[in-house]
Amino acid sequence: MQRIVVLAGGIGGARFLRGLRFAVPDAEITVVGNTGDDIHLFGLKVCPDLDTVMYTLGGGIHEEQGWGRADETFAVKEELAAYGVGPEWFGLGDRDFATHIVRTQMISAGYPLSAVTEALCARWQPGVKLLPMTDDRVETHVLIDDPDAADSGRGEDGGDGTAGRKAVHFQEYWVRLRASVDAHAVVPVGADAARPAPGVLEAVAAADTVIFPPSNPVVSVGTILAVPGIREAIADAGVPVVGLSPIIGNAPVHGMADKVLAAVGVETTAAAVAAHYGSGLLDGWLVDTADADTVGAVEDAGIRCRAVPLLMSDEETTAEMARQALALAEEVRA
Ligand code: FO1
Helix, strand or coil: CCEEEEEECCHHHHHHHHHHHHHCCCCEEEEEECCCCCEEECCEEECHHHHHHHHHHHCCECCCCCCCECCCCCHHHHHHHHCCCCCCCCCCCHHHHHHHHHHHHHHHCCCCHHHHHHHHHHHHCCCCEEEECECCCCEEEEEEECCCHHHHCCCCCCCCCCCCEEEEEHHHHHHHCCCCCCCCEEEEECHHHCCECCCHHHHHHHCCEEEECCCCCCCCHHHHHCCCCHHHHHHHCCCCEEEECCEECCEECCCCHHHHHHHCCCCCCHHHHHHHHCCCCCCEEEECHHHHHHHHHHHHCCCEEEECCCCCCCHHHHHHHHHHHHHHHHHHHC
16 A cells, blocks of 8 residues: 655645545555644644644635634634634634544643544544644744834844844734735744654655655644654655646735745745755645746756646545646656
C-alpha cells in the first residue's frame, strides 16, 4: 500500500487533501498538521488548521468560507459580546465551540493534543491519519510596527530590531488586521523546544512520498518544519518530496501569503518559494501553467519542475493536481 505524508496548513492543505484522497483512495495518508495558528480564547484551546482539515475531510466544513462549520450559528459569541467579552474579531460559532470544549476538557484531563485529535477524528472519520506536528505549545507571533511605542517609552531594543515594534498573535495579524500592515518577522514561539508528536517521525520514515500541498510556506509548512527533527527526517527519508506552489502568477491563490513571505525575504513567486524550501529538501515542484516560464529557473536550482493547472476549483481538478504530484514523485524516484 502506498504511504503518503502531507504537511498541511488550513484551507489550501485541506482542499488538496480532499483531492488526494479522491485520487488515491487506497493510499495510507498521514497528515502532519500545523498547530502554530492555535489560540487560547475564552479558556478554550482552538486549533484552526487541525479543525479545518478535520471538518473539510469529514464533510462538516463551511464550504464557501473554507474554515468553521457549515450551518453555523453564533448565539454564544453574541452572548459573550453582550457581557463585553471578546475578542469580537474572531468568529467562533456554536457548533465549533463544542469541538473546542471537548478538546480543552480532554487536555485538562491530561491527554496530549495528538490523542485528543484522534478522539475528535473518531467522529469525523476524515479518511486520513491526522497528527498535530507537536503535542507541545507552539504559537506563531508576528512582529509589526507599534504606533504607540514612542509614547509608551518602549523603544530600546538593544540592537535586535524590535524598537518601535510589537509582537501579535498570528490570528490577530491574520484575522483582526487582515495582514494589512507589514510583517517584519514571523516567530514560531516555542518551536525550538518542541518535539514532534508521536507518530510524526515514524510516518515520515515509513513514507513512500512526502507532499507539501499548496499551503502557506511560512506560517503553515514552515512552522511544521521548524519543529526540530521534522525537517531532518524528511530530508533524510530518501523518498521523493514534492510540493505544489501556493503562488500563481506572483500572487497567493488563497490568503495573504505575500505578507509573510516578505517577512522572511522571499519574493511572491512560485520559483522563489521552491528556492526557499531548497533542493536539499524538495525534489519536485509543481507550478501553475501561468508560471510555465519559471520551470527552467526551478530546474536550474536542482528541483524537478512541471507546469500543470493548480487551481483547486473542484474535487476532480484537485484530484488531478494530486495525480500530477504523485507522477512527479515517480519521475524523481526513477
Ligand atoms: N478566519 C477569519 O478570517 N475570520 C475568523 O473570524 C476566523 C475564525 C476562525 C475560527 C475557527 C477556525 O478554525 C478558523 C477560523 N478562521 C477565521 C480561519 C483561521 O484564522 C485562518 O485562516 C487559519 O488559521 C490560517 O490557516
